[in-house]
Amino acid sequence: MRDRFTCRMCGVMHADTSMLEADHIVPHKGNPKLFWDEKNLQCLCSDCHRGAKQRLDRAGEIHKRD
Numbered sequence: 001m002r003d004r005f006t007c008r009m010c011g012v013m014h015a016d017t018s019m020l021e022a023d024h025i026v027p028h029k030g031n032p033k034l035f036w037d038e039k040n041l042q043c044l045c046s047d048c049h050r051g052a053k054q055r056l057d058r059a060g061e062i063h064k065r066d
C-alpha cells in the first residue's frame with residue numbers, strides 16, 4: 001500500500017495485490033522491532049520476491065564451494 005502497489009525491484013505496478021508481497025530487507029529473525037519496522041519493508045511482486053531469494057540461495061551455494 002505504502003509503495004503504491006509498485007514492485008521495488010522491477011518497478012511494475014500490480015493492481016492485483018495477491019501478486020505483491022512484503023519483503024523484509026533485513027531478515028527479522030523473530031525480532032518484532034525489525035518485523036514491524038516499515039523502513040525495513042519493501043514491496044515486491046511475487047516473481048521478484050522468489051527470484052531475489054533464489055539468487056541469494058545460489059550466491060550462498062557458490063560461496064560455500066569457494
Ligand SMILES: [Zn+2]
Pocket residue numbers: 007008009010011012044045046047048049
Ligand atoms: Zn517485480
